[in-house]
Amino acid sequence: GRRLTIRDLARAKRRGEHWPMLTAYDAYTAGVFDEAGIPVLLVGDSSADNHLGYDSTVPVTLDELIMLGRAVVRGTKRSLIVSDLPFGSYEESPEQALRTAVRLMKEVGCGAVKLEGGVRSAAQIEKIVTAGIPVMAHLGYTPQSVNGFGGPMVAGRGADAAKRLREDAEAVQEAGAFAVVLEVVPAPLAEELTASLEIPTVGIGAGAGTDGQVLVWTDFAGMTPGRTPSFVKKYADLRGVLGDAARAFGRDVVGGAYPDAEHSFS
Numbered sequence: 054g055r056r057l058t059i060r061d062l063a064r065a066k067r068r069g070e071h072w073p074m075l076t077a078y079d080a081y082t083a084g085v086f087d088e089a090g091i092p093v094l095l096v097g098d099s100s101a102d103n104h105l106g107y108d109s110t111v112p113v114t115l116d117e118l119i120m121l122g123r124a125v126v127r128g129t130k131r132s133l134i135v136s137d138l139p140f141g142s143y144e145e146s147p148e149q150a151l152r153t154a155v156r157l158m159k160e161v162g163c164g165a166v167k168l169e170g171g172v173r174s175a176a177q178i179e180k181i182v183t184a185g186i187p188v189m190a191h192l193g194y195t196p197q198s199v200n201g202f203g204g205p206m207v208a209g210r211g212a213d214a215a216k217r218l219r220e221d222a223e224a225v226q227e228a229g230a231f232a233v234v235l236e237v238v239p240a241p242l243a244e245e246l247t248a249s250l251e252i253p254t255v256g257i258g259a260g261a262g263t264d265g266q267v268l269v270w271t272d273f274a275g276m277t278p279g280r281t282p283s284f285v286k287k288y289a290d291l292r293g294v295l296g297d298a299a300r301a302f303g304r305d306v307v308g309g310a311y312p313d314a315e316h317s318f319s
């Protein structure tokens with residue numbers, strides 16, 4: 054079997070099919086999602102706060118994302134692997150962006166890269182795409198700019214913001230992006246953009262009208278501690294399951310129930 058490619062996603066758009074995408078940061082978890090038939094896995098810079106213990110996506114380095122991405126590629130067979138370009142690795146110039154994207158393609162072995170920004174990143178997208186590397190764009194709430202926004206927010210609300218988002222979406226399509234993430238965007242606007250764009254849209258907190266849907270895996274699986282954004286649906290309680298297992302193991306060791314004869318060598 055071969056891996057899925059951007060052509061499969063373009064075909065899905067023509068057929069009006071919806072598809073799921075999850076983040077993955079390690080080989081085992083990525084392998085589970087690959088076996089479950091999730092067509093696209095993102096080595097997101099959300100690994101910064103959801104895997105590496107940072108407070109936001111801002112601190113994660115290219116070397117760190119490369120290490121995680123290599124594990125995800127090794128643990129999967131069929132999914133298209135997309136790797137984020139981390140904050141600071143592409144904003145300076147199209148040349149810097151291409152250098153970063155080339156490192157990800159060579160060292161991770163991913164099938165595509167993703168970066169944040171519309172009009173402001175169009176030259177970067179065009180440079181990378183021209184070199185033969187597929188680029189997924191990312192608009193709406195863009196977490197690498199959390200310090201500029203002053204916190205998480207709904208993007209594209211109000212006539213001016215909606216107009217800017219439409220221009221950004223046109224710009225990334227024009228620059229050659231093969232898909233675009235719409236993060237925390239009003240559902241009617243995301244639906245409108247999905248209808249007007251030729252490339253697939255991938256929503257997160259953007260309603261049901263987008264072509265794909267992406268969630269951060271630790272959120273959807275109930276691994277994230279504390280509150281998750283209101284658009285997240287929890288499909289499992291992994292944190293509860295693992296916590297119960299750890300407590301049971303602890304009780305058994307302290308009480309002498311583990312290891313028993315069955316789990317010992319005579």
Ligand code: KIV
Nearest residue numbers: 076097098099234267
């Ligand atoms: O890093 C990430 O998880 C992302 C998705 C939310 C799209 O960029």
Ligand code: NA
Nearest residue numbers: 097098099137
């Ligand atoms: Na990201």
